[in-house]
Amino acid sequence: MRNLSNAECGVGNAEWIVRRRESELVSGIEPSPSIPHSAFRIPHWGWGGAAVMGFPHKPHPRETVLLSRYFGDPEATTHKGWVKRGGYEAWKQAQTMAPAAITEVVKESGLRGRGGAGFPTGLKWSFMPKEKKRPHYLCVNADESEPGTFKDREIMRWTPHALLEGVAIAMRAIQAEVAYIYIRGEFTEPFAIMERALAEANQAGVLGDLKVYLHRGAGAYICGEETALMSSIEGKRGNPRIKPPFPAERGVFGMPTTINNVETLAAVPHIVKRGAPWYKAMSLSSPKSTGTKLLSVCGHVQKPGNYEVTMGFPLKDLLYDLCGGMRPGRTLKACIPGGSSVPILNGEESESCLLDYEGCIEKGTMLGSGGVIVFDDSTDMVYQIMRLARFYAHESCAQCTQCREGTAWTTKILERILGGQGKMPDLDLLLDLADNMTGKTICVLSDSCAAPVVSGLKKFRGEFEDYITGKRQPVLAA
Numbered sequence: 001m002r003n004l005s006n007a008e009c010g011v012g013n014a015e016w017i018v019r020r021r022e023s024e025l026v027s028g029i030e031p032s033p034s035i036p037h038s039a040f041r042i043p044h045w046g047w048g049g050a051a052v053m054g055f056p057h058k059p060h061p062r063e064t065v066l067l068s069r070y071f072g073d074p075e076a077t078t079h080k081g082w083v084k085r086g087g088y089e090a091w092k093q094a095q096t097m098a099p100a101a102i103t104e105v106v107k108e109s110g111l112r113g114r115g116g117a118g119f120p121t122g123l124k125w126s127f128m129p130k131e132k133k134r135p136h137y138l139c140v141n142a143d144e145s146e147p148g149t150f151k152d153r154e155i156m157r158w159t160p161h162a163l164l165e166g167v168a169i170a171m172r173a174i175q176a177e178v179a180y181i182y183i184r185g186e187f188t189e190p191f192a193i194m195e196r197a198l199a200e201a202n203q204a205g206v207l208g209d210l211k212v213y214l215h216r217g218a219g220a221y222i223c224g225e226e227t228a229l230m231s232s233i234e235g236k237r238g239n240p241r242i243k244p245p246f247p248a249e250r251g252v253f254g255m256p257t258t259i260n261n262v263e264t265l266a267a268v269p270h271i272v273k274r275g276a277p278w279y280k281a282m283s284l285s286s287p288k289s290t291g292t293k294l295l296s297v298c299g300h301v302q303k304p305g306n307y308e309v310t311m312g313f314p315l316k317d318l319l320y321d322l323c324g325g326m327r328p329g330r331t332l333k334a335c336i337p338g339g340s341s342v343p344i345l346n347g348e349e350s351e352s353c354l355l356d357y358e359g360c361i362e363k364g365t366m367l368g369s370g371g372v373i374v375f376d377d378s379t380d381m382v383y384q385i386m387r388l389a390r391f392y393a394h395e396s397c398a399q400c401t402q403c404r405e406g407t408a409w410t411t412k413i414l415e416r417i418l419g420g421q422g423k424m425p426d427l428d429l430l431l432d433l434a435d436n437m438t439g440k441t442i443c444v445l446s447d448s449c450a451a452p453v454v455s456g457l458k459k460f461r462g463e464f465e466d467y468i469t470g471k472r473q474p475v476l477a478a
Ligand SMILES: Cc1cc2nc3c(=O)[nH]c(=O)nc-3n(C[C@H](O)[C@H](O)[C@H](O)COP(=O)(O)O)c2cc1C
Pocket: 112, 113, 114, 115, 116, 117, 118, 119, 121, 141, 142, 143, 144, 145, 146, 221, 222, 223, 224, 225, 226, 227, 259, 260, 261, 262, 264, 265, 443, 444, 445
C-alpha cells in the first residue's frame, strides 16, 4: 500500500487502487476482483496501470547486459546454476589476492557507488583501517526505497549469488568477518530467494569463515541512509547520525564499517574476473563514469522496466528506442533521471542528457540511483511535485527542524495551491523554504524534498501560477 502511494505510482494512477482497497478494508469486504491480487505484489506500475511490470524483458540489442544477463533465468538463482555460468570464479581468484590488491583493482576500474551518491568504491574501501585491531563489518544496502528505483530487487531476485560473490570479495578487501544484508521489508520474494541462496552457499562451503546475515527493514525510507541503516541494524530507531565520525572509523556497533549498494557489489566479481581496464573501457562519454548502469524506467513510456546500458548512454535513446517512446499521441514533458530526490529535467533537457554522473550534472540534475521517472504532456506537474513533497514529509525522521518543519510546510503550501487557495507570494515562500532546507541538515532527505520543488518552479512556474490565478480548476479540496 505504501508503494502504491509513491510518486511514480501516482503517475501511473495507482491512487485509485489504494483508495478502493482502503475503503474495502474499512468496510471489511473482500478485495474487489477487479483489482488483481498481483497488483499488491508488484512494486511499480506502468502508465494507467495497464503495463504491469514484474518479469524482465528480452534484452534490447543496444543494452550492455552484464548484471542483468541472467534476469528471467530461474536456474541462475541456484548455486549449481550459478557455478555453471561461471559464478564464484572471481571469488576463487580474489582469495589468492591480498586485500589491498583487490581494493586497487576496484579503484582502478573507476567503479562508483550505485546507491545514489556515486562515491568511488575502491577509495571507500581504502578508508578502512589497514591494521586490524577491531572487528570490521560490511553492510549491504538493499533497502531500495528511493521512489522510481527497482533494480536491486531484480539483482537479488534473479542473481542472488552474484550479490553474495560481490559481498565475499568486498569482505576480503576490507578484512571484514561479518556482513549484514539490509533488505527492504516489503521485498518478500527477493528475501526468500536470498535466504535460499545464502543457505546453499553456506552448505557448499563457498563463504568459508565469513558470516553473512540477512536483516529485514521495516518500511522506513530513511533506513536506506547509511548511518540510519546502521542504527537500525543495531536495533535502534533508524535515525541518521552526524558525520564525522565516518563509518570506516566508527560504523555499526562502533566498529570500522563499509556500506555499499547491491548493484555496486554485484559489479565487483566482473571487475576482478575481467580486469580494471576492461571495465574502465565501458564508457561512452566521461572517463569518470565507467561500467554499466541499471536504469529503472517508470511512468509514461510504452515499455517500462530495468534497462542496463553503458555509462554515458543518451537518455533520449533510452526513452524512445529501448522504452518504445511515449504513449500514442503524447509528448515528453519532463523526466527525473536519478530517483525522486534529484532535480527535474524538462523535455528539452531530457532529450540532450547523457546518462552518467557528469552528463546529469551538466544538465543540473544527478544520476542518483538511476530511477528514471517519465512524465508526458498530460501530467500536472504541481500535483506530482506535491506528491513528492508529501512523501518526504511522511518519511522525515524529524530530528532536524529544517527538515521536519520544511517538508511539512512545503506540502501544506502545495496542497493549498492545488486547492485553489494559493497566493503569488507562496511561490517565493516555497523557494525560501527550499533554501533553508538545503545543505543544513544531518542527512540529505531535506535537500531531496527541496530539489523537485526548486527545479519544478523554475521550469513549470506557469502551472503553479495558473492554479493561483484561477486559470486551472482546483484538484484538491481546500
Ligand atoms: C534518505 C536517503 C535514502 C537512501 N536510500 C538508499 C537506498 O535505499 N539504497 C542505497 O543503496 N543507498 C541509499 N542511500 C545512499 C546511502 O546513504 C549510501 O550512500 C549508499 O548505500 C552507499 O553505497 P554505494 O557507495 O555503493 O552507493 C540513501 C541516502 C539517503 C540520504
